[in-house]
Amino acid sequence: MNTGDTAWVLVSAALVLLMTPGLAFFYGGMVRSKSVLNMMMMSFAAMGIVGVLWILVGYSMAFGDSIGGVLGNPLEFAGLNHMLNPDSVVGTVPSTVFAGFQAAFAIIAVALISGAIADRARFGAWCAFAAVWSLLVYFPAAHWVFSFDGVVSERGGWIANTVKAIDFAGGTAIHINAGAAALALALVLGRRRGFGKDPMRPHNLTLVMLGVGLLWFGWFGFNAGSALGAGPLAGIAWINTLGATAAGMCGWLLTERLRDGHATSLGAASGVVAGLVAITPACSTVSPVGGIVIGLVAGIVCAYAVGLKFRLGFDDSLDVVGVHLVGGLVGTLAVGFLATDAAPVNTVNGLFYGGGVDQLWRQAVGAVAVMLYSFVVSWVIAKVIDVTMGFRASDEDELQGVDQTQHAETGYDLTPIAIGRRPGTAAPLADAIGASSHWGQGTRTTEDVNS
Incomplete structure (x- = not known):
């Protein structure tokens, strides 16, 4: 065990956990004032539900000894009692520290989905979805992508060890996964009343900017913390997180300026998130210039992708699909083009560095597999919940505002x-x-x- 590495991963875990309240601010500012508390509560509920499930069975399902490369043994680490042994380590950090770090990943993966169904979901149904989705979708996908042979258990997941796709911090397991689930939920719940006709502008851009600032701050723990140590690998992940995010913001603002004639604060915030999402899978394998390229491309592509919901007719309220699914695909595939063996620890070269298409097809297989699995299973879960307990709030509740009807509270007391x-x-x-x-x-x- 290394105390320096342990300290870094502990701090990183706290930074990643802070991202979920940051997401609550970000999403909360983007909705209408009558839905702000409900939107924030969906993120906070994910912290409670997933936090408990992770300790009871989630960590074991993600990192237990693999059953056919598909799922970790759910009983192997159930309850985390093995971690009471101070000699239990993962790499150079205690098992408890690694488990806590990964718990924060699981929490924000669930919270991200909620932005697609803002203004119109029943809170109890959302809580049920969060629990079932964690068990059936996130924990298995995390096993596929993050569980490497011989690290926590002898046998790990199929994407990490058989396909050998690179996802350093969660482009597939978190962002593509959550984005595909968001699309499924948006289709099951249908469009908001007045979608495409009534103005549905963000009610508080100050909250949006505060939230994205916390997300950017926490994301350094997300990416650099995934090195599981305080060394060169964490350093390259950190600098790429800075460069790609800055470029993502510039790319989105430039697109807005040329397309619409003005650059907006919402566009700046969205560009930041697009850059963060895209660099997440690639931050350990690309050069700093490659990171800037990834962020710039993601900012431009995602700025156009968010408009697809109007063309295709689905209501992804806060653009989870356009930013997280599309941004995750950009970053995951970019590894196949821009990976360089000059990066610390990395031994893979992408297409632009003489590696051919070998890594590119691996990245594509990993991305498509997670996307399809998440979409199909998420749609089934949402449909079952909708039929049995009702997922969508009534028209009257939606008109009055889900803050009042779901929580008997309002975000702003103007009495x-x-x-x-x-x-x-x-x-x-x-x-x-x-x-x-x-x-x-x-x-x-x-x-x-x-x-």
Whole structure:
């Protein structure tokens, strides 16, 4: 065990966990004001549900000894009791630290999906979906992609060990996976009332910018922390996360400026996320210039991809498909073009570095397999929940706002305070500002004061 590596991975795990509240801010600002609390609650619910499932069975399903390369033994590490042994390690860090780091990945993978069904989902149905999707989709996909032979268990997943596709920090297991699930949910729930006709602008761009700032900050733990150590590999992942994200923002803003005549704060935030998503699978294998290329391409491609929902008629409320599915595909396939063996630890060259198409086809197989599996199983899960308990809120609930109907709360309390008495007391307001004042006489109304 190495204490420096352990400290770095502990910090990285906390950074990745912070990304989910950051996502809550990001998504919350993008919806209408009557849905902001519900949107944020969907992210926070993922923290609770997935956190418990991960300890009970999720870690074992993802990293237990493989059953045919498809699923880890769900009983091998159930409850994580083996980690009470201080000698239990993964690489140079304690098993508990590795499990905690991977738990934060699982949590945000689920939370990402919620943006596709903003404004119209029943909260209880979302919680049921989050639990079942974790068990049937995320945990198996994480096993395929992240479980390497001989690291945690003797045998790992088929994408990592047989196909040998590279996904350093989750382009396939998290972003393509969540993006495909988001598309399935958007199709099952259908479009929001007024989609394509009524304005559905973000209600608070300040929250959006705050959220994306937290996401960018946390993403350094996401990518550089995946090195599982404080060394050159973490360094190249860190610098590529910076360069690709900056380029993603520039690419999106440039696209907006040329296409629409203006560059927006929402576009800047979206470009940041597109760059982050695209560099996630590739950050360990490309040069810093290659990282910039990936981010720039992702910013431009995703800026156009978000418009597909209007052309194809599906309502992906917050563009999870256009940014996470498309951005994940860009980054995953980019490894097959831009990987260089000059990067620390990496021994693979992509097409542009003389490696031919060998790595490219491996990347494509991994990406397509996760995408198809996630879409099909997610659609089935969502459909079963919709038929049995109802997934979509009623038209009346949607019109009133799911904050009020699902949580009996509102994000912004704009109720006027009665004039004449101090809030929470029976004493006249005059007691607070002077007995001689006419405010305490109770003869003037709110309208009088406002006039």
